[in-house]
Amino acid sequence: MRKTLLSFLLLLSTIIQLSAQNKPNAIATKTAGLQKFAGYFPFYWDEATGKILLEIDKLDKQFLYVSSLPAGLGSNDIGLDRGQLGGTHVVYFQKVGPKVLLIEPNQGYRAMNGNPAEEQAVAQSFAQSTLWGFKVEATDGKTVLVDATDFLLRDAHDVVGSIKRARQGSYRLDASRSAFYLPRTKNFPQNTEFEASLTFVGGDDAGNLVREVAPSTEALTLRQHHSFIQLPDTNYTPRAMDPRAGYFGIEYMDYSTPIDESIVKRYIARHRLQKKNPGAAVSEAVKPIVYYVDHAAPEPIRSALLDGARWWAQAFEAAGYKDAFKVEILPVDADPMDVRYNVIQWVHRSTRGWSYGASVTDPRTGEILKGHVSLGSLRVRQDYLIAEGLLAPYEEGRPANPEMMKMALARLRQLSAHELGHTLGIMHNYAASVSNRASVMDYPHPTVKLTSEGKIDLSDAYAVGMGDWDKLAVTYGYQDFAKGVNEKQALDQLLRTGHQRGLQFISDRDARSPGGAHPQAHLWDNGANASDELRHVLNVREKALQQFGLNNIKPGVPMAMLEDVLVPIYNYHRYQVESVAKVVGGVNYTYASKGDGQLVTQKVPEAEQQKALEALLETLQPKVLTLPENIIALIPPRPAGWSPTRELFDKRTGLTFDPLAAAEASADFTLSFLFHPERAARLVELKARGSKLGLEEVMDQILEATWKAKQQDGLQGQTQFLTQQLVLTHLLALSQNDNAAYSVRAMATLKVKELEKHLKKLSKSNDDAVKANALLALNRLDQPSNAKPQLHKDLPPGAPIGSLEVLSCE
Structure with missing residues (x-):
């Protein structure tokens, strides 16, 4: 109850x-x-x-x-x-x-x-x-x-x-x-x-x-x-995605599609933009795209962000628009999170890191409703640090070189344009650096020149304005066609014309992998020829190290801080190394469509691969890896209150500066690309298809340049020993790598056995150091499974240069 x-x-x-x-x-x-x-x-x-x-x-x-x-x-x-x-x-x-x-x-x-x-x-x-x-x-x-x-x-x-x-x-x-x-x-x-x-x-x-x-x-x-x-009205017309155009977008499966058509539908992400007069070659927009720069960004940074973002107006003008793209300062009372504002925000973190461009996009159509750029504030300081290392600018009695600030602000302009490009729907284009810096959507390494007098010149460190690829991409995404024009045919012809002009597009997946095959797509590289640029970069690095000393830090700064400036200069060639490595065992290709006339695939010529290998082997030479005594003697341990950071070289010597650990990390970096299992597998495959440069030949040349090279004395000799041990580590690791192809493991095993014979000869040397190094190597041969390259001292953080491309970031 x-x-x-x-x-x-x-x-x-x-x-x-x-x-x-x-x-x-x-x-x-x-x-x-x-x-x-x-x-x-x-x-x-x-x-x-x-x-x-x-x-x-x-x-x-x-x-x-x-x-x-x-x-x-x-x-x-x-x-x-x-x-x-x-x-x-x-x-x-x-x-x-x-x-x-x-x-x-x-x-x-x-x-x-x-x-x-x-x-x-x-x-x-x-x-x-x-x-x-x-x-x-x-x-x-x-x-x-x-x-x-x-x-x-x-x-x-x-x-x-x-x-x-x-x-x-x-x-x-x-x-x-x-x-x-x-x-x-x-x-x-x-x-x-x-x-x-x-x-x-x-x-x-x-x-x-x-x-x-x-x-x-x-x-x-x-x-x-x-x-x-509120969802936008239905007057927006989605634009089909083309793999050659370089846009982000949406995709879905349409089950009402006829059987003889693709069930997967793909459309690009873009803002709504319409000409007042679609039939005119040049027309104002019905409603311009307006971006707002964070008023919290201080000067001269704010002006640099405004300048770089405004470059995109050039691309919209090339697409036939007048005053269709604008950049202003965000009103003080405006909320950056308000969907009505496309914003460029200035973001602070405790350490340098990625900047990125994101957006609010209608999942139904791909229409971008809000572009939202986040720029890390510490990046400009990293560029300034690189310039300090290159110029040694603090000569007593003279003002600091203004070229440092110019370079840092030039990078900010490019960064502002780059991240804003993502919020327009545009992907990275890592093949732009080989085409006269054709896009702000590449990751740019500073272009540093040496004058006829041998001085370092930063005047052209970063490009200015829109590149030809950027203009092509905006025209593809935002052109408003007149009635009667076949949009699909017009867009296809636009991309074909761009290809005929030599404009290339290769994005993240192909460029980011350390085992990547594309010889012209990489992050932070420069130059039409990767190998030539590596040699140039090494020359710039050598010049910077020759003049490195007290003038690289301001008066009154602890001497230990010289290491902070030294790190990006010693590792100045790191990105070009990775770029050149892709030429070895490289395969060129495009995102070709049937009948468009683009290259499908093509092996990199053997001569280019050999040239690249020789340039990479140069980075393993003791004279390149070994820091001079005058620099080592200038860097004491950090004083109390100045804690070490992850931006510094790792050490095996306790508190004192360790030049050999720096050399070890740099050598291991090069070898990690040369011995990458994917690259090794391609070298085996390409030789089986007729190439004369295969995995065996590459390994032989590495061994000749390290284990079989003339033994050096002093610190260069110690650098040579550690490089030799690293080569053995990578050989052993490759022979034991279950993810490597059997043919790769077989060749690595063969080279280990051949090296063992050489090591037995070296173990009988009258030079105790040579003998000890050989005996250690022989000892390690008994435990090949313990060879793990990742145990070696890592390079200090690198990317993003100039400061961790998500929706899209850099």
Whole structure:
């Protein structure tokens, strides 16, 4: 009886509650006395309870939901940066009884022929996502009121997961220390914005990266932002993606596609831009694209960012637009997270790191609704440091060389243009450096020249303005064709013409791999011929080291800080080394389409491969690897209060500077590319197809240049010994690598056996140092599985040069 009574009372309570919810003016009654924010989705702030009540007057109508991180952690390695965008979701609210569900339909699988039955079949075949469930607080007709507090105060950006994945601690969200951030909780006619200050607690196992940036590891307070955004109208026309054009985009499977056509549909990401007069060669835009530079960026940095970003106007002019692209300063009262603003943000971290360009993109069509650039503030200081190392500018009694600041600001202009390019939809183009720096979408190494007097010249360190590829890419993505023009044919002809002009496009996957095959695509390289440029870079490095000394740091700076300046100069050739390595066992290719006349694949000529190998072997010579005595003697251990950083050379000598560890890391770097299992497999394959330069020949030349070279004396001799041991390490590791091709492991095993005979001869040498080195090598042959190249001292961090390309970053 008691159980029946309780059930009755519960039912009665529910009926009364629903009755109260559905009374006329129930929402007005519920929200009486609360602060109302009118706009896209009206909402109410309850000061007494700290809650936000959301008024939903658009049930079952799709909109965009975007989360972001307006106030970050400040650690590049963890990656929770100020201004970081989260995902973009097409969602809708659906009322089911006393609940309102926030549902995200599946955009990856569609039926686009307008047949409701087919659309329903696809929708029922794949999962959708219910992102949240809200309790109805009041109802007026088709409008409902829900408590959105828990939804908006949750960890939508997955801060807890990001810290955990970085192995920096186990944190949890503390609701008692979290609240809404009202200064940036606003409403507008087409978008509703919420912001919350969230505190994450724990910290018992906080890692060093967290300790570096947090005032207390016990509590980390960041801000997260939520945007509800009205979907754009249906007047936007998607543009088909072409692999030769270099655009990001969207893709989905359309199950209503005829069987004889591709079921996968791909469209580029781009802003909406239309000519007022599509038939005119030059026309103003119906609505220009406008970007805003963060007013927090100081001068002269702000002007450099403005200048670089404005370069894109040149590309839109080349596409036939007048005043269609503009860059201004962000108004002081504007919120950078507001979807109405395309922004270039100035982001601070505790260490140098990546900059990147992201966007809010309509997942249905690929239309970019907001471009969002994040530029790391410490990068300009790294460029300045490189210039200090190259110029040795602090001669007593003379002012600092202004070329350092010019070079650093020139890089900032290029960086601003580069990252903004990503937010226009454009990918990296790593083949641009071989075509007269044809694109800002490459990663540029400073172009440093030597004058006829042998002086270092930084006047052309970075290119200025749009390259020819950039103009072609913008024309492909944004050209507005007149009526009657066959768009597909016109775009195809545009790309064919670009190819005929020698413009190339190769992007990330092909350029980033250390075992990569493309001889003309790499990050941070220069020059039409990689091998020639490596020799030039080595000459610049040699000149910089010859003049390296007291003039590389300011008066009053601790002498130990010379090591900071030395690192990027000693390793100045590192990126060109990787570029040249791709020529060895290289295969040239393009993203060719059937019938377009582009190169499909072609082996790199043997003469070019041999030239590249010889240039790489030069980087293993003791005279290149060994630092001179006058530099070594100038660098003491760090003084108290100046802690060592990861930017310095690793050491085996304790606190004192270790020139041999620097040499070891540099030599290991070159060898890691030459012995890469993918490169080794291609060398075997290319020789089987008729090439005279195969894996055997490459290994023989490496052994001749190291183990069989004339033995040097002094520090160069010690450098030679460690290089020889590194070669053995890589040979043994390759012979034991289960991921390497059998033919590669077989050849490595053969060369190990041949080297063993040579080592036995060296073990009988009258020179104790030579004898000891050979005996150690023979000892190591007994335990080949212990040979692990990654155990050797690593190079200090390199990329990004000038400061960790995500949506897109550099």
